[in-house]
Amino acid sequence: MIVSILYLLSPLVSPKPFPLEGSHVLVTGGSSGIGKAVAIEVVKRGANVTLVARNQLKLSDAKDEVEKYLKDSDKQKVVCVSVDLSKDYSAVERAVRQASEMQGPVGMLVNCAGYAICGRFEELSIEDFKVQTEGGRERRGRLDKVGREEPDNFCPTYT
Numbered sequence: 001m002i003v004s005i006l007y008l009l010s011p012l013v014s015p016k017p018f019p020l021e022g023s024h025v026l027v028t029g030g031s032s033g034i035g036k037a038v039a040i041e042v043v044k045r046g047a048n049v050t051l052v053a054r055n056q057l058k059l060s061d062a063k064d065e066v067e068k069y070l071k072d073s074d075k076q077k078v079v080c081v082s083v084d085l086s087k088d089y090s091a092v093e094r095a096v097r098q099a100s101e102m103q104g105p106v107g108m109l110v111n112c113a114g115y116a117i118c119g120r121f122e123e124l125s126i127e128d129f130k131v132q133t134e135g136g137r138e139r140r141g142r143l144d145k146v147g148r149e150e151p152d153n154f155c156p157t158y159t
């Protein structure tokens with residue numbers, strides 16, 4: 001009985017899905033791998049997407065690929081911004097502002113930029129571990145900081 005009541009009430013208390021249709025999703029590392037896959041999934045659901053990475057050629061190829069999955073090509077846009085997230089913080093800030101000017105406030109930030117040095121534990125140097133741990137945290141921190149400074153522009157952060 002209690003379980004049935006809870007089941008009936010659950011739609012009222014469950015968090016509502018984030019409305020992707022027409023929103024601006026900024027994906028770091030969007031030119032490849034997990035980031036590009038996320039970009040494809042959100043454009044299928046009607047979002048406008050900004051792909052952020054360094055290599056412009058890879059970005060442009062990814063844009064062409066992601067655009068194949070647009071739900072409504074008259075309304076949706078995919079744009080690319082080239083910036084190195086591990087370098088100058090003001091360049092990261094500029095890139096995010098540029099994206100917001102083109103696509104509107106960022107509704108969802110997806111942090112996928114990064115890389116992994118793969119190898120046997122005993123063959124990796126301490127420097128390899130440092131680059132992967134500290135570097136990754138710093139990249140995510142830079143974008144999360146821009147988000148905190150502009151609370152209206154950034155909502156959920158997925159890393």
Ligand SMILES: NC(=O)c1ccc[n+]([C@@H]2O[C@H](COP(=O)([O-])OP(=O)(O)OC[C@H]3O[C@@H](n4cnc5c(N)ncnc54)[C@H](OP(=O)(O)O)[C@@H]3O)[C@@H](O)[C@H]2O)c1
Nearest residue numbers: 029030031032033034053054055084085086113114115116
């Ligand atoms: N694939 C997996 O199974 C897996 C599992 C767990 C965790 N991860 C982690 O998830 C992250 C993404 O993995 P992935 O497989 O999608 O990697 P990936 O295919 O190599 O994609 C990495 C993306 O990040 C961009 N990027 C790298 N460094 C950047 C920087 N400094 N500034 C801006 N963009 C940068 C790359 O583009 P540019 O090089 O052009 O900048 C690329 O778009 C990595 O950190 C990886 O370690 C992956």
